[in-house]
Amino acid sequence: MKSLRCPNAQCPLRTNPSLGMIVRFGFYPTRWGKRRRFRCKMCRRTFCRNRGTVYHRLQHRRATFDEVAALSVEGVNKSAIARVQQIAWNTVDRWLEKAAAAGRRFNDQRITKIRIRELQVDEIRAMVGGNGHPPVWIFAAIEVWSRLWPATVVGRRSYRNTLTLFRELCARSTGSHLPLIATDGFKFYRQVVRRIFGVACLYGQVIKKRRNDRVVQVQRKTRFGAAWRWNEVWRDSEDSRKLNTSYIERLNLTIRQLSAYLGRRTLNHARRTQRLEDHLELLRCHYNFLRPHRALKFGREVRTPAMQAGLTHKRLTFREVFMSISTFLRWVKVHCIFIRQVISTAQEDFVVSMAA
Ligand SMILES: [Zn+2]
Structure with a gap:
């Protein structure tokens, strides 16, 4: 809970998380069971833990995404990953692009x-x-x-x-x-x-x-x-x-x-x-x-x-x-590059x- 930030761009809590302002707010159903929902008390928006990460709006289990990344860094090619995991080649390609962006930001930070x-x-x-x-x-x-x-x-x-x-x-x-x-x-x-x-x-x-x-x-x-x-x-x-x-x-x-x-x-x-x-x-x-x-x-x-x-x-x-890297903090990267230079x-x- 402490690490959660409000994903709403207009909300003051987005960059300044204060204790107790993000609360649990029931569950929502997914294809594989329920997932917890949270609410920001300031702007009253609800969101889930995956919001802003590479897992956001994923149509598969998070574990499958992790497995695809793990297979890729063990030297398995995309076609083979697609066959083993029984998902489309394009999906594998898109996921690996997202995973790489998160990996790059993690390395940079x-x-x-x-x-x-x-x-x-x-x-x-x-x-x-x-x-x-x-x-x-x-x-x-x-x-x-x-x-x-x-x-x-x-x-x-x-x-x-x-x-x-x-x-x-x-x-x-x-x-x-x-x-x-x-x-x-x-x-x-x-x-x-x-x-x-x-x-x-x-x-x-x-x-x-x-x-x-x-x-x-x-x-x-x-x-x-x-x-x-x-x-x-x-x-x-x-x-x-x-x-x-x-x-x-x-x-x-x-x-x-x-x-x-x-x-x-x-x-x-x-x-x-x-x-x-x-x-x-x-x-x-x-x-x-x-x-x-x-x-x-x-x-x-x-x-x-x-x-x-x-x-x-x-x-x-x-x-x-992947959970520690948030995609809505993308602007941070631009600033980091400038500061690093x-x-x-x-x-x-x-x-x-x-x-x-
Ligand atoms: Zn908020």
Whole structure:
């Protein structure tokens, strides 16, 4: 009851919930039984708990919606989900779009003020729109200590997209530490890392030479940071003993396993980039908040990356994610983006001034 807000746009209680103004108001029948109704004492409008969430006006059980989302993030394609759940393909498509929007908002709201100790960044090549279309690249990053996947960018393999990814990482971090960053040899990383974190951070590249799809040579090059600082970092690190990109490569594999769109030699490739982006946002939400990570096993407890990063105290479910995100607070997102950009620029200045 405390978390309920009045969904009426004209009601003063919409943004300012005061105790005791939302009361229970009987039940209403649905195809699967009755559901509780609430009433706002201020504007006298009635509403149910699903109002404003992705479940609003759903013609099926909420559990079916959750199952569709869960199947999608386990790498099952939309046609297969439609057959298994015995619902129309268009319904599955529409639900996944809604679920992805909720997942994106949840990620935006919850993944903030993370402490970045060690960062690894890489790109995955994906096919969108079939043969003949240029490949699309998925930039992904991992915070190695917590295994958190803080940001992702989909698009061309360009300077602008690389910069967008690092700006987002900077905006989501506390900004109090200069991280250790490892990437592959892609040409724009060095410029972007210098621009966002300055030369005072530790930055290195792992360049792999391949012949016939096999790695024949690995070069590790430290770009920024003095040798004694690198030695200090390897001595203190719990995860890495030398410069590597193993963790991000493992995350790339997980992303490939859990996305029907990214399967090789299948017919499942995304027809539009937007669909791939949507799926990745839902997948990121699932990976960070719902899925226990095998590397984060402490006794009998297996934590999610978000638990390890201190963003949540328990493993969440899709129901909790979808119920906590309200669609009538959509304007908040626009404001958040604006505020985030302002903070990002301020943090960049701060980091650069620290570096200098
Ligand atoms: Zn009201």
